[in-house]
Amino acid sequence: MTERRIAVVSAGLGRPSSTRLLADRLSAATTAELAARELSSSVETFELRDIAHDIVNAMLTGFPAGQLRETLAEITGADGLIAVSPLFTTSYSGLFKSFVDILEQDSLNGVPVLLGATGGTPRHSLALEYAMRPLFTYLHADVVPTSVFAATDDWSGNGDQVNPLPKRIQRAGGEFADRITQRVGAHPTDPFQDVPSFEQMLRDT
Template sequence: MNRTLVVVSAGLRLPSSTRMLADRLADAARHELEQLGAQIDVSIVEVRDHAHELVNHLLAGYPSPELGQVLDTVARADGLIAVTPTFTASYNGLFKMFFDSLDDAALVDKPVLIAATGGTGRHSLILEHALRPMFTYLHAVVAPTAVFAAPEDWGGGDAAQGSLVSRIQRAARELTLEVDRRDMPTVKDPYDNPMPFDRMLLGE
Protein backbone atom coordinates (compact mmCIF):
# COMPACT_ATOMS: atom_id res chain seq x y z
CA MET A 1 0.00 0.00 0.00
CA ASN A 2 1.20 3.51 -0.79
CA ARG A 3 1.41 5.80 2.22
CA THR A 4 2.22 9.50 2.44
CA LEU A 5 3.96 11.33 5.26
CA VAL A 6 4.24 15.09 5.49
CA VAL A 7 6.98 16.66 7.58
CA VAL A 8 6.38 20.26 8.70
CA SER A 9 9.58 21.98 9.82
CA ALA A 10 9.33 25.51 11.24
CA GLY A 11 13.01 26.34 11.60
CA LEU A 12 13.95 29.88 10.60
CA ARG A 13 17.38 29.14 9.15
CA LEU A 14 18.96 26.60 6.85
CA PRO A 15 20.71 24.55 7.99
CA SER A 16 18.91 24.28 11.32
CA SER A 17 18.70 21.77 14.14
CA THR A 18 14.92 21.79 13.63
CA ARG A 19 15.26 20.55 10.05
CA MET A 20 17.94 18.07 11.13
CA LEU A 21 15.57 16.58 13.71
CA ALA A 22 12.74 16.57 11.17
CA ASP A 23 14.88 14.63 8.70
CA ARG A 24 15.90 12.10 11.34
CA LEU A 25 12.28 11.51 12.30
CA ALA A 26 11.21 11.20 8.65
CA ASP A 27 13.94 8.64 7.93
CA ALA A 28 12.96 6.59 10.98
CA ALA A 29 9.26 6.68 10.09
CA ARG A 30 10.00 5.74 6.49
CA HIS A 31 12.05 2.75 7.67
CA GLU A 32 9.31 1.59 10.03
CA LEU A 33 6.60 1.82 7.36
CA GLU A 34 8.77 -0.01 4.83
CA GLN A 35 9.22 -2.77 7.41
CA LEU A 36 5.42 -3.05 7.44
CA GLY A 37 5.40 -3.48 3.66
CA ALA A 38 4.27 0.01 2.66
CA GLN A 39 5.63 2.19 -0.12
CA ILE A 40 6.34 5.66 1.25
CA ASP A 41 6.15 9.13 -0.22
CA VAL A 42 7.60 11.76 2.14
CA SER A 43 6.98 15.48 1.57
CA ILE A 44 8.92 18.13 3.45
CA VAL A 45 7.28 21.49 4.16
CA GLU A 46 9.70 24.25 5.16
CA VAL A 47 7.30 26.75 6.70
CA ARG A 48 9.77 29.62 6.27
CA ASP A 49 9.38 29.25 2.49
CA HIS A 50 5.68 30.14 2.80
CA ALA A 51 5.94 32.90 5.42
CA HIS A 52 4.60 35.74 3.26
CA GLU A 53 1.87 33.54 1.80
CA LEU A 54 0.72 32.58 5.29
CA VAL A 55 0.42 36.22 6.38
CA ASN A 56 -1.49 37.09 3.21
CA HIS A 57 -3.79 34.10 3.70
CA LEU A 58 -4.65 35.07 7.28
CA LEU A 59 -5.30 38.67 6.21
CA ALA A 60 -7.23 37.94 3.02
CA GLY A 61 -9.00 34.74 4.06
CA TYR A 62 -7.87 32.54 1.19
CA PRO A 63 -4.52 30.93 0.30
CA SER A 64 -2.42 31.42 -2.80
CA PRO A 65 -2.46 28.46 -5.21
CA GLU A 66 0.98 27.37 -3.98
CA LEU A 67 0.02 27.52 -0.30
CA GLY A 68 -3.32 25.91 -1.02
CA GLN A 69 -1.54 22.94 -2.57
CA VAL A 70 0.69 22.60 0.49
CA LEU A 71 -2.28 22.72 2.87
CA ASP A 72 -4.09 20.14 0.74
CA THR A 73 -1.03 17.86 0.86
CA VAL A 74 -1.13 17.97 4.66
CA ALA A 75 -4.86 17.22 4.71
CA ARG A 76 -4.42 14.20 2.42
CA ALA A 77 -1.39 12.76 4.23
CA ASP A 78 -1.60 9.47 6.09
CA GLY A 79 0.61 10.86 8.85
CA LEU A 80 2.25 14.08 9.94
CA ILE A 81 5.54 14.94 11.64
CA ALA A 82 5.52 18.46 13.09
CA VAL A 83 8.75 20.05 14.37
CA THR A 84 9.25 23.54 15.77
CA PRO A 85 12.04 25.46 17.47
CA THR A 86 11.29 26.78 20.95
CA PHE A 87 10.48 30.50 21.09
CA THR A 88 9.54 32.11 24.44
CA ALA A 89 8.66 28.72 25.94
CA SER A 90 6.33 27.79 23.07
CA TYR A 91 6.22 27.04 19.33
CA ASN A 92 7.26 29.86 17.03
CA GLY A 93 4.85 32.15 15.20
CA LEU A 94 5.35 30.60 11.77
CA PHE A 95 4.48 27.16 13.12
CA LYS A 96 1.25 28.49 14.65
CA MET A 97 0.32 30.44 11.51
CA PHE A 98 0.74 27.33 9.39
CA PHE A 99 -1.63 25.25 11.49
CA ASP A 100 -4.04 28.19 11.86
CA SER A 101 -4.28 28.12 8.06
CA LEU A 102 -5.44 24.51 7.82
CA ASP A 103 -9.08 23.62 7.44
CA ASP A 104 -10.69 22.84 10.81
CA ALA A 105 -11.13 19.16 9.89
CA ALA A 106 -7.76 18.65 8.19
CA LEU A 107 -6.13 16.82 11.11
CA VAL A 108 -9.13 14.93 12.51
CA ASP A 109 -8.04 11.36 13.33
CA LYS A 110 -4.68 11.93 11.62
CA PRO A 111 -1.62 10.39 13.33
CA VAL A 112 0.84 13.12 14.31
CA LEU A 113 4.33 12.95 15.78
CA ILE A 114 5.32 16.13 17.59
CA ALA A 115 8.90 17.29 18.12
CA ALA A 116 10.84 20.41 19.06
CA THR A 117 14.34 21.80 19.41
CA GLY A 118 15.70 24.32 21.87
CA GLY A 119 18.80 25.83 23.40
CA THR A 120 18.49 23.77 26.58
CA GLY A 121 16.75 20.61 27.72
CA ARG A 122 14.77 22.71 30.21
CA HIS A 123 12.54 23.75 27.31
CA SER A 124 11.38 20.18 26.66
CA LEU A 125 8.06 20.78 28.45
CA ILE A 126 7.00 22.76 25.38
CA LEU A 127 5.94 19.41 23.95
CA GLU A 128 3.40 18.78 26.68
CA HIS A 129 2.16 22.26 27.55
CA ALA A 130 2.06 23.75 24.04
CA LEU A 131 2.23 21.26 21.15
CA ARG A 132 0.24 18.33 22.49
CA PRO A 133 -2.75 20.47 23.60
CA MET A 134 -2.86 22.24 20.21
CA PHE A 135 -2.95 19.02 18.21
CA THR A 136 -5.40 17.44 20.63
CA TYR A 137 -7.67 20.45 20.10
CA LEU A 138 -7.41 19.81 16.35
CA HIS A 139 -8.54 16.20 17.01
CA ALA A 140 -5.32 14.66 15.74
CA VAL A 141 -4.05 11.35 17.15
CA VAL A 142 -0.79 12.41 18.80
CA ALA A 143 1.90 9.76 19.28
CA PRO A 144 2.60 9.12 22.99
CA THR A 145 6.33 9.74 22.58
CA ALA A 146 7.29 13.31 21.71
CA VAL A 147 10.89 14.14 20.81
CA PHE A 148 12.89 17.13 22.06
CA ALA A 149 16.48 17.76 20.98
CA ALA A 150 18.79 20.17 22.77
CA PRO A 151 22.39 20.99 21.77
CA GLU A 152 23.72 18.36 24.19
CA ASP A 153 21.72 15.69 22.33
CA TRP A 154 23.69 16.40 19.15
CA GLY A 155 27.14 16.91 20.64
CA GLY A 156 27.03 15.35 24.10
CA GLY A 157 28.81 12.12 23.30
CA ASP A 158 27.61 8.63 22.47
CA ALA A 159 25.25 8.33 25.44
CA ALA A 160 23.35 11.53 24.63
CA GLN A 161 23.15 10.78 20.92
CA GLY A 162 22.09 7.21 21.67
CA SER A 163 19.27 8.51 23.87
CA LEU A 164 18.06 10.79 21.06
CA VAL A 165 18.20 7.96 18.52
CA SER A 166 16.21 5.75 20.89
CA ARG A 167 13.51 8.40 21.34
CA ILE A 168 13.32 8.99 17.59
CA GLN A 169 12.92 5.29 16.88
CA ARG A 170 10.26 4.82 19.55
CA ALA A 171 8.25 7.84 18.38
CA ALA A 172 8.52 6.78 14.72
CA ARG A 173 7.31 3.29 15.59
CA GLU A 174 4.29 4.66 17.45
CA LEU A 175 3.41 6.95 14.54
CA THR A 176 3.71 4.26 11.90
CA LEU A 177 1.60 1.76 13.83
CA GLU A 178 -1.20 4.34 13.92
CA VAL A 179 -0.76 5.05 10.21
CA ASP A 180 -0.70 1.35 9.31
CA ARG A 181 -3.98 0.53 11.05
CA ARG A 182 -5.91 3.31 9.33
CA ASP A 183 -7.44 3.56 5.87
CA MET A 184 -6.11 6.25 3.59
CA PRO A 185 -7.72 9.61 4.46
CA THR A 186 -10.42 11.11 2.28
CA VAL A 187 -10.73 14.86 1.94
CA LYS A 188 -14.16 16.31 1.25
CA ASP A 189 -14.24 18.78 -1.62
CA PRO A 190 -16.31 21.80 -0.49
CA TYR A 191 -17.30 22.40 -4.14
CA ASP A 192 -18.36 18.80 -4.75
CA ASN A 193 -22.07 19.41 -4.06
CA PRO A 194 -22.69 23.16 -4.17
CA MET A 195 -26.05 24.62 -3.19
CA PRO A 196 -27.98 25.94 -6.23
CA PHE A 197 -28.03 29.72 -6.46
CA ASP A 198 -31.83 29.96 -6.32
CA ARG A 199 -31.82 28.12 -2.97
CA MET A 200 -29.14 30.45 -1.66
CA LEU A 201 -31.37 33.42 -2.56
CA LEU A 202 -34.14 31.85 -0.50
CA GLY A 203 -31.82 31.80 2.51
CA GLU A 204 -31.63 28.02 2.83
Protein backbone atom coordinates in the same frame (compact mmCIF):
# COMPACT_ATOMS: atom_id res chain seq x y z
CA MET B 1 0.54 -2.24 -2.37
CA THR B 2 -0.64 1.28 -1.54
CA GLU B 3 2.12 3.74 -0.75
CA ARG B 4 1.75 5.66 2.50
CA ARG B 5 2.38 9.39 2.11
CA ILE B 6 4.10 11.25 4.94
CA ALA B 7 4.02 15.04 5.09
CA VAL B 8 6.68 16.79 7.16
CA VAL B 9 6.36 20.39 8.36
CA SER B 10 9.53 22.09 9.57
CA ALA B 11 9.27 25.55 11.11
CA GLY B 12 13.01 26.13 11.39
CA LEU B 13 14.16 29.65 10.59
CA GLY B 14 17.80 29.02 9.76
CA ARG B 15 19.35 27.10 6.92
CA PRO B 16 20.56 24.63 7.85
CA SER B 17 18.53 24.28 11.03
CA SER B 18 18.42 21.76 13.86
CA THR B 19 14.63 21.75 13.41
CA ARG B 20 14.97 20.42 9.87
CA LEU B 21 17.60 17.93 11.05
CA LEU B 22 15.20 16.54 13.66
CA ALA B 23 12.40 16.43 11.09
CA ASP B 24 14.61 14.41 8.74
CA ARG B 25 15.58 12.01 11.54
CA LEU B 26 11.93 11.45 12.44
CA SER B 27 10.89 10.85 8.85
CA ALA B 28 13.78 8.42 8.31
CA ALA B 29 12.78 6.47 11.43
CA THR B 30 9.17 6.36 10.25
CA THR B 31 9.97 5.08 6.76
CA ALA B 32 12.26 2.43 8.25
CA GLU B 33 9.50 1.29 10.61
CA LEU B 34 6.96 1.19 7.79
CA ALA B 35 9.39 -0.83 5.66
CA ALA B 36 9.75 -3.29 8.54
CA ARG B 37 5.97 -3.70 8.31
CA GLU B 38 6.34 -4.31 4.56
CA LEU B 39 4.74 -0.98 3.68
CA SER B 40 6.18 1.40 1.12
CA SER B 41 6.13 5.12 1.85
CA SER B 42 7.08 8.49 0.45
CA VAL B 43 8.04 11.66 2.32
CA GLU B 44 7.53 15.28 1.32
CA THR B 45 8.99 17.99 3.53
CA PHE B 46 7.68 21.54 3.68
CA GLU B 47 9.80 24.37 5.08
CA LEU B 48 7.46 27.01 6.48
CA ARG B 49 10.07 29.74 6.02
CA ASP B 50 9.67 29.27 2.24
CA ILE B 51 5.96 30.13 2.39
CA ALA B 52 6.04 32.56 5.32
CA HIS B 53 4.68 35.50 3.29
CA ASP B 54 1.84 33.37 1.93
CA ILE B 55 0.96 32.32 5.49
CA VAL B 56 0.76 35.97 6.62
CA ASN B 57 -1.36 36.86 3.58
CA ALA B 58 -3.74 33.99 4.33
CA MET B 59 -4.15 35.22 7.90
CA LEU B 60 -4.93 38.72 6.65
CA THR B 61 -7.30 37.72 3.85
CA GLY B 62 -8.71 34.47 5.20
CA PHE B 63 -7.87 32.64 1.97
CA PRO B 64 -4.74 30.63 1.13
CA ALA B 65 -3.40 31.30 -2.34
CA GLY B 66 -0.68 30.12 -4.70
CA GLN B 67 1.90 27.71 -3.35
CA LEU B 68 0.30 27.74 0.10
CA ARG B 69 -2.96 26.28 -1.24
CA GLU B 70 -1.05 23.41 -2.83
CA THR B 71 0.99 22.88 0.34
CA LEU B 72 -2.15 22.68 2.50
CA ALA B 73 -3.68 20.15 0.13
CA GLU B 74 -0.57 17.96 0.27
CA ILE B 75 -0.35 18.11 4.06
CA THR B 76 -4.02 17.50 4.83
CA GLY B 77 -4.20 14.73 2.23
CA ALA B 78 -1.26 12.78 3.64
CA ASP B 79 -1.53 9.57 5.64
CA GLY B 80 0.47 11.08 8.48
CA LEU B 81 2.05 14.36 9.52
CA ILE B 82 5.35 15.06 11.25
CA ALA B 83 5.36 18.58 12.72
CA VAL B 84 8.53 20.09 14.17
CA SER B 85 9.02 23.58 15.57
CA PRO B 86 11.78 25.44 17.35
CA LEU B 87 10.83 26.64 20.82
CA PHE B 88 11.04 30.32 21.74
CA THR B 89 10.15 31.64 25.20
CA THR B 90 8.90 28.17 26.19
CA SER B 91 6.48 27.72 23.27
CA TYR B 92 6.35 27.00 19.54
CA SER B 93 7.38 29.67 17.07
CA GLY B 94 4.99 32.32 15.80
CA LEU B 95 5.44 31.03 12.26
CA PHE B 96 4.44 27.53 13.33
CA LYS B 97 1.35 28.80 15.18
CA SER B 98 0.34 30.99 12.24
CA PHE B 99 0.49 27.98 9.94
CA VAL B 100 -1.65 25.87 12.27
CA ASP B 101 -4.14 28.77 12.56
CA ILE B 102 -4.88 28.71 8.84
CA LEU B 103 -5.66 24.98 8.78
CA GLU B 104 -9.33 24.13 8.46
CA GLN B 105 -10.61 22.88 11.80
CA ASP B 106 -11.42 19.34 10.57
CA SER B 107 -8.58 19.03 8.06
CA LEU B 108 -6.47 16.83 10.39
CA ASN B 109 -9.35 14.91 11.91
CA GLY B 110 -8.02 11.42 12.75
CA VAL B 111 -4.70 12.00 10.97
CA PRO B 112 -1.70 10.47 12.82
CA VAL B 113 0.66 13.24 13.94
CA LEU B 114 4.19 12.96 15.33
CA LEU B 115 5.43 16.05 17.18
CA GLY B 116 8.99 17.26 17.53
CA ALA B 117 10.68 20.39 18.85
CA THR B 118 14.15 21.86 19.21
CA GLY B 119 15.55 24.25 21.78
CA GLY B 120 18.61 25.35 23.64
CA THR B 121 18.23 23.31 26.82
CA PRO B 122 16.25 20.23 27.92
CA ARG B 123 14.23 22.28 30.42
CA HIS B 124 12.14 23.56 27.52
CA SER B 125 11.07 20.05 26.48
CA LEU B 126 7.78 20.14 28.40
CA ALA B 127 6.48 22.70 25.91
CA LEU B 128 5.75 19.76 23.63
CA GLU B 129 3.19 18.49 26.12
CA TYR B 130 1.61 21.69 27.43
CA ALA B 131 1.71 23.71 24.20
CA MET B 132 2.07 21.65 21.01
CA ARG B 133 0.10 18.54 21.94
CA PRO B 134 -3.06 20.46 23.00
CA LEU B 135 -2.86 22.41 19.74
CA PHE B 136 -3.22 19.27 17.63
CA THR B 137 -5.60 17.60 20.04
CA TYR B 138 -7.91 20.57 19.47
CA LEU B 139 -7.74 19.80 15.74
CA HIS B 140 -8.79 16.18 16.52
CA ALA B 141 -5.54 14.79 15.16
CA ASP B 142 -4.33 11.39 16.36
CA VAL B 143 -1.16 12.50 18.17
CA VAL B 144 1.21 9.63 19.00
CA PRO B 145 2.22 9.24 22.68
CA THR B 146 5.95 9.85 22.22
CA SER B 147 7.05 13.33 21.19
CA VAL B 148 10.69 14.18 20.57
CA PHE B 149 12.67 17.14 21.86
CA ALA B 150 16.24 17.81 20.79
CA ALA B 151 18.44 20.25 22.70
CA THR B 152 21.55 21.84 21.27
CA ASP B 153 23.84 19.40 23.09
CA ASP B 154 22.03 16.44 21.55
CA TRP B 155 23.63 17.21 18.18
CA SER B 156 27.20 17.66 19.42
CA GLY B 157 29.85 14.96 19.23
CA ASN B 158 29.02 11.31 18.82
CA GLY B 159 27.13 10.83 22.05
CA ASP B 160 24.55 8.43 20.65
CA GLN B 161 25.77 5.76 23.07
CA VAL B 162 24.60 7.77 26.08
CA ASN B 163 22.23 10.19 24.39
CA PRO B 164 18.56 9.15 24.67
CA LEU B 165 17.60 11.07 21.52
CA PRO B 166 18.20 8.27 18.94
CA LYS B 167 16.19 5.74 20.95
CA ARG B 168 13.37 8.26 21.46
CA ILE B 169 13.30 8.98 17.73
CA GLN B 170 13.11 5.26 16.98
CA ARG B 171 10.31 4.72 19.50
CA ALA B 172 8.34 7.68 18.17
CA GLY B 173 8.81 6.46 14.59
CA GLY B 174 7.50 3.02 15.58
CA GLU B 175 4.40 4.45 17.26
CA PHE B 176 3.78 6.72 14.30
CA ALA B 177 4.15 3.85 11.83
CA ASP B 178 1.68 1.79 13.87
CA ARG B 179 -0.90 4.58 13.77
CA ILE B 180 -0.46 5.04 10.03
CA THR B 181 -0.79 1.29 9.46
CA GLN B 182 -3.89 0.98 11.62
CA ARG B 183 -5.63 4.11 10.45
CA VAL B 184 -9.12 3.25 9.27
CA GLY B 185 -10.15 4.92 6.05
CA ALA B 186 -6.70 6.24 5.16
CA HIS B 187 -7.14 4.69 1.73
CA PRO B 188 -10.87 4.33 1.11
CA THR B 189 -11.80 1.70 -1.41
CA ASP B 190 -13.71 2.45 -4.55
CA PRO B 191 -17.40 1.76 -3.73
CA PHE B 192 -17.94 0.52 -7.28
CA GLN B 193 -14.92 -1.77 -7.56
CA ASP B 194 -16.94 -4.90 -6.73
CA VAL B 195 -19.93 -4.06 -8.94
CA PRO B 196 -20.19 -6.74 -11.66
CA SER B 197 -19.92 -5.70 -15.27
CA PHE B 198 -22.88 -5.81 -17.63
CA GLU B 199 -21.41 -8.90 -19.31
CA GLN B 200 -21.10 -10.66 -15.95
CA MET B 201 -24.70 -9.92 -15.09
CA LEU B 202 -25.84 -11.33 -18.43
CA ARG B 203 -23.84 -14.53 -17.82
CA ASP B 204 -25.39 -14.93 -14.36
CA THR B 205 -28.98 -14.67 -15.60
